[in-house]
Amino acid sequence: MSETFFKWDQSRLTTHVDAMDNEHKKLIEIMNKLYERNENKATKTELASIVRELAGWTVTHFDHEEKFFDTLPYSQAAVHKKIHRDLIERLKGHQAEFEKTGTLTPAFFQFLKTWLTAHIMGIDTKYGEIAAKKSA
Numbered sequence: 001m002s003e004t005f006f007k008w009d010q011s012r013l014t015t016h017v018d019a020m021d022n023e024h025k026k027l028i029e030i031m032n033k034l035y036e037r038n039e040n041k042a043t044k045t046e047l048a049s050i051v052r053e054l055a056g057w058t059v060t061h062f063d064h065e066e067k068f069f070d071t072l073p074y075s076q077a078a079v080h081k082k083i084h085r086d087l088i089e090r091l092k093g094h095q096a097e098f099e100k101t102g103t104l105t106p107a108f109f110q111f112l113k114t115w116l117t118a119h120i121m122g123i124d125t126k127y128g129e130i131a132a133k134k135s136a
């Protein structure tokens with residue numbers, strides 16, 4: 001058994017918006033599956049389908065998140081959307097690299113991990129604070 005790639009940590013990662021937390025958990029679940037299947041030497045075809053699932057779900061999540069924070073008085077909305085576009089570009093870059101080489105690099109997994117911690121903790125929690133104030 002390989003160790004879990006990324007564990008949900010409620011105190012550090014919660015946005016206090018249940019729908020968004022659930023989507024973040026789903027992203028983590030797909031990342032963990034990718035990591036585990038890669039550790040266990042899954043075929044390129046199988047890995048490619050998980051990478052596609054991850055990329056597709058990322059686009060869907062960002063879309064849901066943007067629709068959600070557009071309902072809030074959130075001054076960083078435009079910047080946040082730009083960050084999402086950049087993350088998708090970088091994810092697609094890693095995906096293209098994988099399609100070419102058939103290898104998921106440590107840099108790819110590092111990117112996923114950094115993206116999760118830095119983006120969810122540093123950026124997504126910001127709209128969470130505003131949503132919390134709004135409903136208070």
Ligand SMILES: [Fe+2]
Nearest residue numbers: 065119123124
């Ligand atoms: Fe975000």
Ligand SMILES: [Fe+2]
Nearest residue numbers: 024065120124
């Ligand atoms: Fe998010």
